[in-house]
Amino acid sequence: MGKEKKAQSEQLLDLRNTPVVDKVGVEERIERFQSRSIKGESKKQGLRMALNMIDLTTLEGKDTPGKVKQMCYKAMHLHDVQQDLQAVAAVCVYPSMVKIAKNEVKNSNVKVASVSTAFPSGQAPMDVKLRDTKFAVSEGADEIDMVISRGKFLMGEYNFVYDEIAAIKEACGKARLKVILETGELATLDNVRRASDIAIMAGADFIKTSTGKVQPAATMQVTYTMLMAIKDHYDRTGVMIGMKPAGGISTAKQALHYLVMVNETLGSKWLTNEWFRFGASSLANDLLMQIMKQETGIYQSSAYFSID
């Protein structure tokens, strides 16, 4: 037993020595992604692909069953004027709303994701976090979005963060686990890289940038840093990890830039909602407006699209 454990730990990276990130290099790379011109048929497909990758999200203290039902309806009926649109990937809600959401989307491909572990701060004891997670799973959540303990991470207690993620992963059962790093609180890209590596090694199925409650939320810089962590892990082990930038992506143009970045960093295997998601709520309408512009040739107005 002792031997086995040792062998396992040798496979792991030394968490104090994760790769450092060249910030200027990242920024230059990002600029390249933003200069790609996506037109015509590729734009059409890109917009629809992005729409299909959205986790439509409502995470407010004022959420009610009515609000969640409304959002679930929107998830399945994005813009009924255009018949051939797919639904979004998932709806993302608080644990208390999982059952309601699950019931609403039961006849569709839309999954239900639930945040957990005392979202968004993560400042709660372990047993509370585990119960939070198990409750969401028992209510029918297909995916769990957990937050890491940023305070502990910044104190250098990487093992604590690792163990916590591993324990939540176990509590998830069949549900896929997305680990939110809350990069807006991690201060440096080096930290983002380290937190990504910890999450991946501890068993994350997805790594996710932000809760959406802290500014800055998702940026292309942190997303690229996280994509590189996924790439290195894939090159080393052959295991795919998903990516979810969340918060701050509100325009179709930005979404296309992200898709370009994913394609050029990880390859087209990741260009499906099984491996890439956008955590957003207002992005959907901008994508819809752009899709309708492509279909009709005329510029659209938000007045003709449902709010939620």
Place this chain on the structure above:
Amino acid sequence: MSRLEVLKTYKIYIGGQFPRTESGRYYAVSDAKGKLLGNMCLSSRKDVRNAVVAARKAFGGWSERAAMNRGQILYRIAEMLEGRRTQFISELIAQGSTKVKAEQEVDLAIDRIVYYAGWCDKFTAILSSVNPVASSHFNFSVHEPTGVVGIVAPNDSSLIGLVSLVMPVIAGGNACIVIASEKLPLCAITFAEVLNSSDVPGGVVNILTGTNKELNDTLSTHMDINAVVYGGVDATAFQQLQSNASVNVKRVFHQQKDWLKSDAQDLYMIADTLELKTTWHPIENIGGATSTY
């Protein structure tokens, strides 16, 4: 000692900024003798799109301002224009006007702005009404701005045509996108500089230069534009605007006046781009005779 000539770069005006056209294209404008006056931006449909986004963003704040404050700001435009009187006169002369006519045009433009500044907090009192109804309701109709208005400025006028069409629209609380005269565009962009230095929030007026042929269709089909005012003379072009506008039932107006006449201005040009809102409010009694108070 001879100085190096400092020539002005004419750009477009979107959201309170002076960007170049997104398309990177330009067209040359020359005077009657063939001397180059300037390279104007040849705006594209994407510039129209950007201008509409800016206008929609500005509309909320502008429409909710106190009417009196809108009047003050319009008056400030007049003040700023007054200060730049000589610049506009020389630009008009460069574009083929005589000195006397140019002076008349600029003075008239300033006066017209003051005229519409005065109307800002008065038109509701004149246009709105209390309506007699046969039930215990207080029933009244008031005017509210329609939203984002596209304006095609007349081609044969550099300054006064544009001013005459823009002022009533913003006096009513709308935001607008203006396509400047294709032939005589210089004053439109200089006027944008006046707007930019006169407390008009960015995005309330956006001015593009380019061809009507290219921009009219985008302007009139855009779903986020609520009305179009056409100041040109081409009946076919106007028909095309009307037909395009049907996609979201925009209001379309043809304004053809001799703008250099001092009475080519009125309250009803403000009313064109306003919508009537009627409200029913319950009351205990109608009329005063049997009223208990």
